[in-house]
Amino acid sequence: MAPMEDINLHFTGDLHAMTAANNLLSSMIDNHIYFGNELGFKKVVWKRCMDLNDRQLRKVETGLSGEKKLVPREDSFDITVASEIMAIVCLSKDLKDLKEKLGNIIVGYNNEDKPIFARDLKANGAMAVLLKDAIKPNLVQTLEHTPAIVHGGPFANIAHGCNSIIATKMAMKLSDYVITEAGFGADLGAEKFLDIKCRKAGLKPDAVVLVATIKALKYHGGVEKDKIQEENIEGLEKGIDNLYRHIDNLKNKFGLNVIVALNRYTSDTEEEIQWLENRLNEKKIPVSLVEGWAKGGEGATDIANKLVELVDKPEDFKFMYDDNEEIKEKILKVANKIYGAKDVEYSNEAIENIKRIEDLGYGKLPVCIAKTQYSFSDDPKNLECNNEYNIHVRDVELKAGAGFIVVLAGKIMTMPGLPKVPAAESIDIDEKENIVGIF
């Protein structure tokens, strides 16, 4: 993908615009409170954001200058991709819709526990101005000069994890074949792509490509990381269940056309590849070996040919739940059908918040479940998932602007930190503007 440095650095400024829009809202909230708090804020739930990892900002105190009337309060920062603004940009149909969704953001609650909206602060017009270019899709190219629209990138756990609706819809008008992706594994990324994005956009995929690697399947089969490059059919056999379960979900639960893309690594042996292809052939599941890393598009002509046929096959697509079902019913359906869990357990806080959200009239929104991506269960170490398990819901949060309910099944970090030796230490630039250390 190119120009590579640009895309990964400031690009066309979308993320900066989102940061500005997010923080404009924060400053208007505090300004409103400073000038007498006419709306009666008792609690502010809107957070500030920044597009860098900085654990110091997970919890901050603001308004400490001691000036008269300035009300100190606790606040916190999320990274911009975790901000509701990002989710809103990605789920908006056009500028008008964007403005409306921005207005619907709940920024806090008053003394009667009634929500206070961004529109009550008259903030949404100015926020939309800041975002007017950010909602336009960006066009770049692959290294083989294929057009690529790169637009929007929300978190895949506390948000829905796919590019913008505007970009996808535009791409579908511009080309005969649109290749898009969703974050993490199919239990999280594809489920949200289908149950949230497709539901809101009125779309459905004509085929799904399920990416697998020999190494990752062996890892799921319990093979140690330092032995992962050695041929190990037994390990592969133990780990293949993860692939089968994702195929079953996509094919039989969602009713979609599925092909497995076996992404080839140098360490894969012919025997391992043959073994895997044989297992999938026995089950009549289409599979193609993709050698994009070594050969580019030339290494993907087989899957391209297979896809051209697959997209014309009929599908029987269904969502995992209906809008009208109760929040708990929606969560249970995803947990049962997609995660393979027996039941869902809730904390008292989650139960209270579900009731509050339904009482406020938001019960019809889709659910966005934030769970570990490493396992079908909510335990990141439970790779094989052979035992019976429940999903544990810690809390539930309403995103009234984006239009979904975040269901927290595990601890999700929305402001990550840097590691002991961050990549930033080895990034540099010379006098000719050559950048080193980014990739």
Added chain:
Amino acid sequence: MTDIEIARNTKLEEIAKITKKINIENEDLELYGKYKAKISEAVYEKRKDKENGKLVLVTAISPTPLGEGKTTVSIAIADGLRKIGKNSILALREPSLRSCFWNKRRSNRWRKSSSGSYGRY
């Protein structure tokens, strides 16, 4: 060669040339330098009644610390479709600035269909 070396050694086409492949008029483009552009909403409006292209979703098995390469495969498929004479386009996520400064990228493993720091959040 590493990802970035491959990217730097590839001569890019000017974005106005890329848009010819998908029939976008220059007036509907907002150029950000030679190789990036924003596409105006008019592009969609003008094609409102046109039949939609086929939508292919790329997803993966449960992630492992080894990486599965969804974006790499997505790029390869779009390029592969063009190789067999089909009119394809990618619709991907844009990366966060934070991704750059965070961790050592698994560079030089991916070559032709290089995705850079894409999608790693």
